[in-house]
Amino acid sequence: MSRGKREDARSKSRTVGKPGISKQIGQERRKVEYEARTARKNKSGGIIDKRFGESNKEMTNEEKMLERFTKERLAHASKYSLADDEDSDNDTLTHSGHSLSGKVQKDEGDEGEFFSKKREIDENETPPDQPARKKTKAEVMKEVIAKSKYYKHLRQEEHAKLQHQVSELDENFNDVMTDLKDTTKKATPTSKEEKTGIDIAYDKKVKQVQLSGRAAPADRTKTAEEIAQEKKENLERLENQRLRRMQGELENQEEHADDLDDEFWAGSDEDVANGLAVNAEDAPVSAEDLTDTTLGDSSATITIGGKVIRFGSTDTGLICPQKLDEFLGLVGDKSYEEVIPLIKQVFKKYQPKLREGNKEKIGVFIGVLIDYILKLEDDGCKEANKSQYIHLMEFSIKLIRDLSEKFPEKLLDHFRTHLQSAQDRIESRDHHKYPLRSDLVLYTMVGRSFSTSDMYHLIVTPALVLLGESLEFMKIDKHITDLFAGIYICDLLIQYERIAKRIVPEVINFLERVLLTLVQDPDKILHSEKLATCVKQPTRTKFTLSIETELPADLQTLSLSNWMDVSQSQCASLLLKTVSLLDQYVSLFIETSSFIEISTPFVVLLRHMVVYHASTPLIPSLLKKIENIRRIASNEREPLQLQSHRPLSIPTYAPKFEENYNPDRKFYDPDRTRQEVGKLQHQIKEEKKQNMRELRRQTEFEARAHINEKKEEYKKYHEKMAKIVNSIQTQEGTAKNEYEREKRRRK
């Protein structure tokens, strides 16, 4: 028993291959398929082209197409169409002269009879008078459903009816309305003929008044508070934009793209009338000045779009200078005072509004104006007409500042040209070529016109690079102009960075160098190793102040035209200026994290200077201020923690422990997708193998079947031939027998 059990278990677990049977099954299947295929052969499938002349090689393509077309048309025309013939209503189908209609009717009757009879039979099968059988649940349900369906149908019909009526009404409504309209029109009599001339005139006046611009309600005059409020809001808006630019965020363009143009071209009517396209609000001075300029001119008027624009007639021949030479020719030997009206006239005559192309001309003229300003600054002026000169310079520089809003792109080009030239001159390292006073004015113009607090600015950033480079390469111990220009640049950089408070290492370096250059007895400075610019003990320079030189009590106004002055008093006021600059920078850098390191050398220097300038209050107070700030800064100082980021998880690729590990399994790929891909590839390979085997078997089978068929055919043929031969032989035999018999008979 136990043995049998074991065998059973084994036989269960073992998959038993039955090659003979499976082969036979396969063969039978193939046989069936093959027979089916051979039976269908040449009988079904395949496409036979029955189109006209497809296989006719003697016809050209055109001929074929033509022939096909005519055939098609003919086929179409010959088809019998009931709908086409209108008088075919009377046609009836006939059969050997008799109309078929009667028969058809009769057929219909038959049908009806047949159906009714059938229905009767149906009803008869379930006789109604049978005692009421208890209805099954299904039947009850059926009845319920049938009833509900019936009512539903009724409701639907009603609804449809209603709908129909409504739509009918809708359709008729238009007709009714047109009828009504016609009647009202006819009711009003034509009163136009009665209008008199006065009426017409009156009507015209009314129309005119209605259409005239004055009819529209004017904006209410704003109160002072409202104007102030608006101004405040505008400033706030600008400040917000500036703040965003300072933080280096990109400006959203929606507010700005057309803003400038609109304001300029639409909102400045009065200014245009007064001659110069400068915003009146922004520039009250220019507006007043400009009205002055028309004094004495017999002004001509020009009407554009119903608006009257006056302009001086004397300057009709005025050109718009496109080069500095042209402008200088125009200026000639006019005094500075006379140049201002000239500039105004040019702007007035070439208002962009007056003629196409003026905008470009003015754009170029602005460049000329900048050239002129810089040239004037380099040429300098005589003491006699200094106030006029200053007036002209201030006027033109302010003008440039005002225009920078209107012509940003032009000004960008002009300023870039000048900055580039400054850069080229710096690179030449020639103190005669750089710095020029015009460079200082140029940088100042940039700072005054553009928003210097921006993180990225197309003009300010390169200007800053130039300023930094100037401070880095100026030889202040050799050339007084370098010294002056450097101090000026440091002062200018305070203005540049007054809002953003960015750090300028070049300035820190430069201020220290200036102090070392100017201060008395630099070789006696204590703790000179703490200085941040040099390791050697500083030495005396050309501009070192003599011991007895006292600093001026107050800051002197420094004159740009006086920048070559090397006198002790000038140097002393430069030193005082530097100390006050240092004061301002200390305030600017007060919050930087490395204030202690920045200020260390200055403490050394100021301690040295206190000895010589104890009477100047600025120096001790500055020293005290710096020391106080340093104390606070060192109290607040903590180690940096720049890397306190949110911790990120680290991806792990450690090998995983596999439960139920099976060494026969080939893939333990941790990557799911890769595993899937592998599986599929394996599957493809297997299927391919199987299919190949199957195909091989099939062809083998077919070859065998063919041979069998052939054999069969031969067999049949041979049998047939044998039969024929046989019959002939029998005939021959009979004939021979007859012959023999005949022969015997005749004998």
Added chain:
Amino acid sequence: MSAKRKSIEEDKSLKRPKNVITVDDIKRWHKEISTSPKYYNNIVRLLDGFTKEIEKLDTHSKKDDDDDVIKTFIVALTQIFQSLLTADQLRISRHDNEQQVKVSKWLRTKYQNYLESIYQIWALEGVSDGVVELQIDGLSSLMTLLQVESDTMAPSKEQPYFATGSYKSILKALLLTGNQTQIREQGYTIDNPLILEFYDQYFSNYWDIKYFFFDALSDIVKELESKEMLFFANVITLVKLAPMYPEKDIEKYISERFVANPPSKVESIFKFRSNFEKSWTQMMTSLSLSPAEYKSILLIIHKRIIPFFEDPSRLMDFLTDAYDLGFEEKDISLSILALNGLWELMKNYNLEYPDFYTKLYGILTPELLHLNYRNRFFRLLDLFMSSTHLSAAIVASFIKQLSRLSLTAPATAIVAVIPFVYNLLKRHPTCMLLIHNTSDVGKDFVDPFKEEETDPSNTDALESSLWELQTMMNHYHPQVASLAKILSQPFNKYNYNMEDFLDWSYQRLFDSEMTKRFKGELGVEFEQWDTMFGDDGFMKGYTF
């Protein structure tokens, strides 16, 4: 020249016609000498006249036609000596009789006299264009004679010969020509037309000239008594202009000869190299070099000197001297220049340098970031800092010191410092403490960094922080500021390629700003000032 002065001169010549030699006189005497030896005394007359004319040049009392006279002198004397040399008149051979020997010896002294008078022209200072022309004429005359002498004066016929004696005396005079003012501050080369002519016509073209130049140079250095600066500048100029010989086609290059048949040792590159080496070591040891001169050598040492040395390790003393001198003089650029060579020697010849990193740390002075050589230094420092065996304290000291220096540095240097520091932090993660220190330091925290400590392993920089670089996050240049911000972002980047950051100049910064395109937006200052200068103006305290 005024007419009056000229007439006076003419008067003089009328009064004392014997003392003045005209062009015609010279030509006549020249002709006579070529006809017969009995007129050899004319040479004396010519030489006397010649020296007198030269003296005139020196006193500046010369006329335009004086130049012509001197030129004729030079031409005539050159031709005379040339023909004498070719006629073997200067050669003393055994077959000559006493008379001939006497004549030859006499002629030789005259020949020497002639050379010396040319040196006299060369030695003139404060020279005008005309004199420069004469000096150059003199040079070509001497070189022609040198050529003829080498070709003819061989001890025996057909024997290879180069007139080294004459050449040495020529060089001795030539290398002392020029003027202090012609020496350029940068690179210490000299704008001496005579030297440049010598270089163009002879030194760069003929190998034997170059060979015997360095053959003689070390002896000349030994005998040198004065004018060391001029001598040095002249040699530097000659060496600096081009490599001694090209790397390819050396054979072809050294086959260019000035004289017809020079000694065969000329062909030995090895011999040349050892001569070259000997002359340079001689110069480096016996001349008392100034820091500027040290610098000029260091600037060319890698391209022009070391490749032609037989044994570069002989430069060890020179380089260590230069490196130390830089510290003594507090002139860091000198040390930076020497550092490169030192590194080569350390790498290839196992040079031991004590306290290397302490010295290296000493280079981090305030001047460093303002120097042009800072890129050179950063490349090397990058190399030295790549060692993984460095202690964190040393690395931290370097980082801290660099960041300290960046407070007064130009924007272009800060651009290099920040990625450099980043790389160091990445390479030595212990130093991350410098930017991220979470340890509780208590209330009375004082920056423990010892800035005066010279030994980088004792500065306690590791407990300090890089506040200076944090400050740079607010730098005025937006690129620098955003670069500084990488220190506060996660350290995801493996490394910064230093080459991208080293060669920035203000010009490059400026150009990159200028090429930015206008996008219809230009921030305008909305704050208004009535005037530019003055009390209410944009800039207070100034006026036009």
